Amino acid sequence: MSGILTKLWTALRGAANEAGEAAVDANATRILDQEIRDADRELRDARIALSEMMGKQSVEQNHLAEKRAKLEEYAGYIRQTLAKQKQAQSAGRSAEATQSAALAQEIAAKYAEQEALVKASENVIAEYGKNVDVLKQKIAAGEAAIRTLKQRADTVKAKQHVIKASAAVAAASSGTDTHARSALDSLERIERRQEESLAQMDAANKLAAESSGEALEERLRKAGIIPGASAASDVLARFENEAASAPSPPAGEARR
Numbered sequence: 001m002s003g004i005l006t007k008l009w010t011a012l013r014g015a016a017n018e019a020g021e022a023a024v025d026a027n028a029t030r031i032l033d034q035e036i037r038d039a040d041r042e043l044r045d046a047r048i049a050l051s052e053m054m055g056k057q058s059v060e061q062n063h064l065a066e067k068r069a070k071l072e073e074y075a076g077y078i079r080q081t082l083a084k085q086k087q088a089q090s091a092g093r094s095a096e097a098t099q100s101a102a103l104a105q106e107i108a109a110k111y112a113e114q115e116a117l118v119k120a121s122e123n124v125i126a127e128y129g130k131n132v133d134v135l136k137q138k139i140a141a142g143e144a145a146i147r148t149l150k151q152r153a154d155t156v157k158a159k160q161h162v163i164k165a166s167a168a169v170a171a172a173s174s175g176t177d178t179h180a181r182s183a184l185d186s187l188e189r190i191e192r193r194q195e196e197s198l199a200q201m202d203a204a205n206k207l208a209a210e211s212s213g214e215a216l217e218e219r220l221r222k223a224g225i226i227p228g229a230s231a232a233s234d235v236l237a238r239f240e241n242e243a244a245s246a247p248s249p250p251a252g253e254a255r256r
Contacts, residue, residue: 029156029157029160032156033153036149036150036153039142039145039146042142043139043142043146046135046138046142047139049135050132050135050139053132053135054128054132057125057128057132060121060128063121064122067118068118070114071111071115074111074114078104078108078111081100081104081107082100084096084100085100085101085104088100
C-alpha cells in the first residue's frame, strides 16, 4: 500500500512540475519582461548606494582635512614648547625648563590622540574608495548585461511575432482555422442551395411549357411545319407584290 501511495505522490509531483513548466512556457515573455524590470530596479538601488557611499567618503575627507590641520597645530605647539625648554635649560632656569617639558609631554599626548584619529579616518576613506571602485565596476557590468539582455529580449519578441504571424497564415491557407473553415462551409452550402433552386425553377418552367403545348408548337415552328411570326420585311414584301400585280388605272383617270 505504501508503494502505491508513493507512486501516486510521485505522479502528482510530476503533474505539478509539468503544469508549472507549461505555465512558465506560456508566460515566458511576460516573465522575461518582469525579470528585466527587477534587474533595472536593483541597478537603480545600486546607483543610489554608490552615491550615498561617495557622499560619505567626501564628508570623511573633509573631516580628515580638519584633523590633519589640528595635528599640524599640535606639532607647532610641541616645537615651540621644546624650543622654550631648550632656552630655559641654556639660561639655567630649571623650573621653567621642567614646566616646558611637562607642557610638551601633554601636547604630545594630544598629538598622539589626533594622529590616531587621522589614521583611522584615512583607513575609513581608503575602505570607502575600495567599495566605491568595486561598486562602480559591478554597476558598469550590470548596465552592460541589462543592455545585452534587452537587445536579446527584443529579438526574441520579434521572432515570437513572426512565428505567430506565420502560424496564422499557415492556418488560414491550410484550412485548419476553425472559423474560416466554418464560414467556407456555409458559403458552399448556400451556393449549392442556390444552384438547386435555379435548377428546380428551370424544370418547373419546362414542365409548364410542355403542359400548355407551347413546347410542341415551338418544335414544329423550328421544323418549318408551322409558319412562324412574320417579320417586318416579310409584311412589306407582300404589299409590294400586291401593288405590282394590281392593273394600272386608265390614262384619263390617272390625269384626273
